[in-house]
Amino acid sequence: MYRQTIPIKIHFAPIQGITDYFFRSAFAHFFDGVDCFYTPYLRLTKGQEIKSSQYKDVLPENNNELPIIPQIMTNNHSDFLFLAETLHNLGYSTINWNLGCPYPMVTKRNLGAGMLDKPQFISDLLTEVFDELQPKLSIKIRSGLLAENEILNLLPLLNNFAISDLIIHPRIAKLLYKGNANVEIFKQSIPISKHNLTYNGDIKTLSDFQDKQAQLPSTQSWMLGRGLIANPFLAEQIKSNSLLTDRNKMSIFTEFHDSLWEHYSQAYYGNTQILNKMRGLWEYFSFSFSNSHKVYKRIKKAKTVEAYQQAVSINIRSESWLA
Numbered sequence: 001m002y003r004q005t006i007p008i009k010i011h012f013a014p015i016q017g018i019t020d021y022f023f024r025s026a027f028a029h030f031f032d033g034v035d036c037f038y039t040p041y042l043r044l045t046k047g048q049e050i051k052s053s054q055y056k057d058v059l060p061e062n063n064n065e066l067p068i069i070p071q072i073m074t075n076n077h078s079d080f081l082f083l084a085e086t087l088h089n090l091g092y093s094t095i096n097w098n099l100g101c102p103y104p105m106v107t108k109r110n111l112g113a114g115m116l117d118k119p120q121f122i123s124d125l126l127t128e129v130f131d132e133l134q135p136k137l138s139i140k141i142r143s144g145l146l147a148e149n150e151i152l153n154l155l156p157l158l159n160n161f162a163i164s165d166l167i168i169h170p171r172i173a174k175l176l177y178k179g180n181a182n183v184e185i186f187k188q189s190i191p192i193s194k195h196n197l198t199y200n201g202d203i204k205t206l207s208d209f210q211d212k213q214a215q216l217p218s219t220q221s222w223m224l225g226r227g228l229i230a231n232p233f234l235a236e237q238i239k240s241n242s243l244l245t246d247r248n249k250m251s252i253f254t255e256f257h258d259s260l261w262e263h264y265s266q267a268y269y270g271n272t273q274i275l276n277k278m279r280g281l282w283e284y285f286s287f288s289f290s291n292s293h294k295v296y297k298r299i300k301k302a303k304t305v306e307a308y309q310q311a312v313s314i315n316i317r318s319e320s321w322l323a
């Protein structure tokens with residue numbers, strides 16, 4: 001049974017290609033500590049529609065009444081309101097706007113982090129949509145597109161809007177995922193912003209969290225992405241301030257893995273798609289295993305379902321869970 005815990009809040013970051021509705025539900029079934037899950041972004045197609053896979057991902061019947069905040073990606077008034085209304089009609093009381101996606105294909109179209117160097121554009125768009133917006137708005141941003149100080153120009157403008165939560169991944173988009181998240185720029189944002197700030201970036205272990213919490217003692221809200229996929233026990237470890245060494249983590253992980261396998265091997269067509277999907281997951285899971293490089297290599301080498309199952313079985317039997 002899924003339990004929510006207090007007092008710090010942990011948000012599960014959206015990770016396109018991984019944190020879909022089935023992953024979120026299976027995660028919540030096996031692991032504790034997450035207060036809120038975000039969907040990967042929804043975006044309208046050229047034909048002004050929501051892709052059916054993205055719509056399926058937010059349908060309430062697929063989301064087991066979990067606390068979910070759907071994310072949208074848009075840079076114009078009409079798409080913004082259309083997506084917001086659609087999600088509100090599905091029962092979502094809060095949506096999240098993506099101002100963080102760093103990929104050039106996105107940013108050069110003035111989407112995601114592509115707007116961060118144009119604070120007035122963001123402010124004007126919010127002015128246009130806010131009066132008609134039905135759900136509450138949370139926003140996820142990076143510290144900048146090209147320069148760390150872009151956020152410092154944007155935050156005073158965001159203060160004019162009733163934003164329910166501002167999630168900051170303090171790393172410029174130009175870096176994609178290279179280098180380190182800049183905790184200092186998050187710290188500088190605290191006195192400038194009047195909003196609830198959520199810290200996001202590079203928390204992979206309990207000690208990473210403790211280190212960042214020591215630098216940001218007033219921060220109560222945290223978002224975890226890659227670290228939580230690699231080690232699904234991490235949110236509970238953080239909440240309980242313990243590594244949970246008394247748990248049989250390998251056995252719980254195995255059940256989690258098997259439920260993902262059962263679902264994806266039926267939901268996807270053809271070995272290549274199924275195995276690619278599982279390989280994407282092991283890219284993260286392998287970090288929690290002894291010999292993580294070898295663990296991932298075994299999975300990568302598997303070209304058939306039988307070989308995959310054998311590789312999983314060897315990983316689970318012959319390696320240990322380290323996280």
Ligand SMILES: Cc1cc2nc3c(=O)[nH]c(=O)nc-3n(C[C@H](O)[C@H](O)[C@H](O)COP(=O)(O)O)c2cc1C
Pocket residue numbers: 013014015016017039040041071098100101140169177200201202203223224225226227
């Ligand atoms: C493969 C991948 C897909 C991502 N997809 C999204 C997305 O759809 N929306 C979003 O806001 N962030 C997305 N992110 C960014 C994460 O939500 C998060 O901000 C980032 O990974 C930093 O947090 P972490 O260090 O805890 O992973 C993605 C990141 C990765 C690596």
